[in-house]
Amino acid sequence: MRSVAVVGTGLIGTSIALALRGRGIVPHLLDADPEAARLAAGLGAGVVGAPRVPVDLAVLAVPPQHIATVLREQQLRGLAQDFTDVSSVKVRPQREAAELGCDLARFVGGHPMAGRERSGPLAARGDLFHDRPWVLTPAEGTGERAVERARSLAELCGARPVVMETARHDRAVALVSHAPHLVASLLAARLLNGEESHLELAGQGLRDATRIAAGDAGLWTDILSSNAAAVAEVLTEVALELNAAVAALRDLAVAPPAHGPTGRAHLNDVLARGVRGRALIQGRTDLSLSGAAAVP
């Protein structure tokens, strides 16, 4: 793969372009906002504007709701031979692209599992994808060349390509990313009702638990809407457990702890399962943070 175009020079698009520049490829940069494309070019991410002949691969780095329309438009325009995207939802854009009559032999879904809570080209980093999974979701009819080029893209960015079926991908990210994001937002939103003296007691534990809630609200509305069924499934289970925990706490609030063994046992079960669940994703990145204070 020798030539690439990036459509959408936000955080992810610009980070990909910067990574490619580090590997000797000069991407063509396009954005609905010409200023964003110029800004990315100014950061050394490539050259502004479409190529004169189709590039090998175009990366659609736009929100999930716009993938299908941008793919259709750029295929008609002949921007690239093959296309991939980077959005965090795969089923709905793939279906919408089919409905719009896109050439799906020349498109493969992609999702680099990296990001930051800041957005825009100024937050971009060429090493953002280093050693991160980069999911590829070839569907029935996806051409081999498109898959291979998207795989090369992932590798050029230092990521680990992982092939996954579209619906499985969407269920996975609902569990590990989309549902946690909404829950973190709900927790953070509660702080708007807190008195100032309450917030002065906030520590690193709360900051970590709500950090992802700082992400762009518009983009996340789009992500959650596009993966609504899978996210609703995870959150329905969380809601059932939360309602049960609230009931247990209300029991304990009226009865002294010694008389509330059922409520205590219920809470202990939830907390113990939380400890076990957390252990499943204990990563090496935790080690460097182990000195951070959690506030009991």
Place this chain on the structure above:
Amino acid sequence: MRSVAVVGTGLIGTSIALALRGRGIVPHLLDADPEAARLAAGLGAGVVGAPRVPVDLAVLAVPPQHIATVLREQQLRGLAQDFTDVSSVKVRPQREAAELGCDLARFVGGHPMAGRERSGPLAARGDLFHDRPWVLTPAEGTGERAVERARSLAELCGARPVVMETARHDRAVALVSHAPHLVASLLAARLLNGEESHLELAGQGLRDATRIAAGDAGLWTDILSSNAAAVAEVLTEVALELNAAVAALRDLAVAPPAHGPTGRAHLNDVLARGVRGRALIQGRTDLSLSGAAAVP
């Protein structure tokens, strides 16, 4: 204040003792488990066993459910002239201590706002409380000397003493610590139902959002049970909002986004409030973490 005893040589008790050793005080270390006290002494935190004459201040570093009984026992024994505790709940222990007939003129509630998700004396650090708030909750009838000694203790540990009414303290920690802990546990518990290929996509965002869920389940059962009413109040609001968000997602799952402006507007409102709430606790500690990856 010249002499101190620490009852309970877990993470917090041992960390306090280590901080005092750094300021020239050699604490007396007591623990229901003699091995834990010896371990703390072996770490240089003080000397094992009760003093021959009452010390100035005894620090009760035991779970909230045991504060009143340990206070009663150690007052009868004459361990110290004044007492304080370090537990994260203040109303119920204070009430239980009154019911047990403790001398409440010689006791003031305390809560250093620091901790780690690891527990036990081996996780202790003398600088754990450095520049952290240390809440003191004098009640009607609390003696001035007890308050001053607890204030000295906080300052010797490098913390910032903050005086707060007991019920206000409990509402504050329900909001910024106890409710978030339970929610993080519910999120982490969901991972037990995830397939292995799902968990491979977990990134730093999820690790941060669930880090506090790794805390000791038994201790947290005690904390949540002891502050059940205040925690239930916060979580009831979270549950209402979560149920509404799930309903919005279910609407969006059956209708295309273009036809679901109400559901989208609802999600956007939740997410935007989350961004604003998170901004209220943006701390300097975030800066060093700003490069950590959030996975959209």
